[in-house]
Amino acid sequence: MKNEMTIPSALSEKERLVLDVVVEHYLQSGKPVSSGRVVQKKREAGSPATVRSIMARLEERGFLVQPHTSAGRIPSDLGLRAYVNHLFAASLSRQPEAPALVEELDAGRADFGTLLVQASKILAEESDNLGFVISPHISRIRFHHLRFIKVSAEKVMVILVTPFHMVLTEIVESLAPFTQLELDRASQYLNQNFQGKTLIAVRDILLQELPKYRAKYEALVNKLLTLVRASVREEEGESRIILQGTSRLLSKAELFDMEKLRTLFESFEEKANLTRLLSDFISLDRVKVLIGSELNSPNIADCSLILSHYGTNNQVLGSLGIIGPKRIPYEKIIPLVDSVAKRLSRAIARVGNEVPL
Secondary structure, three states: OOOOOOOOOOOOHHHHHHHHHHHHHHHHHOOOEOHHHHHHHOHHHOOHHHHHHHHHHHHHOOOEEOOOOOOOEEEOHHHHHHHHHHHHHHHHHOOOOOOHHHHHHHHOOOOHHHHHHHHHHHHHHHHOOEEEEEOOOHHHOOOOEEEEEEOOOOEEEEEEEOOOOOEEEEEEEOOOOOOHHHHHHHHHHHHHHHOOOOHHHHHHHHHHHHHHHHHHHHHHHHHHHHHHHHHHHHHHHOOOEEEEOHHHHHOOHHHOOHHHHHHHHHHHHOHHHHHHHHHOOOOOOOOEEEEHHHHOOHHHOOEEEEEEEEEEOOEEEEEEEEEEEOOOOHHHHHHHHHHHHHHHHHHHHHHHHHOOO
16 A cells, blocks of 8 residues: 655645645636746735745646646645645634534434444545445444354354444355354354454464364364354455445536546446555555645546545444545545544444344
8 A cells, every 4th residue: 555645855835835826726617827927816825926936846746737838836745735734723723513414313213224334325425525434344343242143054143242232244155054052052162262353363273273172172173163264254354335326426527537537437337346546555644645646546647535434432333534636625634524424433332232143
């Protein structure tokens, strides 16, 4: 995964002022910005000659580019990164009033799956771009209680109760047949010995412990391992992303290379690939912004990604955010993503508290 671009050195106050004017005008109009326009917008930037000199320095340092010889300048990805870094702290500290739709997410009563769909819809509608939510993998969530229910000869339902009292279910296919009695015993064993761990951790522990039980319990442990592996395999191989607003990006075709836009939507169709890409960027940052080349994928080099994580006090469950053009209104989008992530986390905690054990 590629990291955020590093700003080569600090900008002076006037360089910062000029860069901000160029970026803000470009985000609104998409057109190159002349030195005259900068002076018009911010007289304190200096005379036209001074501003031309500053813009030339910013171009030399990689913050601005000149698309045509006779044109003004537009921000490079590095220029957008410098602008976003400067904007970031102010955007999150202002705590603007949440849009009505975001308030509904916090106030309404819904199950877990419905909350995730609502969150992706709010992100799309409030940003007028593509909203996404990556749902948690049951195999990666620490369990308070676990139960296996036989559904058919080859299918087992995994019922997982999280430490925050939310109930998640998943149907998995097992290569080995199980009786319900065997499943009950497996559930009891895992609850007694591995409470508070994830199924992935349980799988790894069982693989390490298998040699100890080879003589007496090999068949039993092998069967238990088969069941746990099935639970993990289903989760790791399945697409777990909710997308809303793909048509909104299509309405912004002028902001993208059309061939890249087509490839981008092919990626959206292959949701498993998109999930892997977005999962690479999950972090504990309150909000993360990745711009163009930072996404390390030529198919989305015209895009920006603004994302955050949601979950409980002690566990990240998944990520959510917005994909849009690089000319996205960052000042609005950064606090929007932050607000939806926090309210979704609160709503999940509330739903968990309402679920009877």
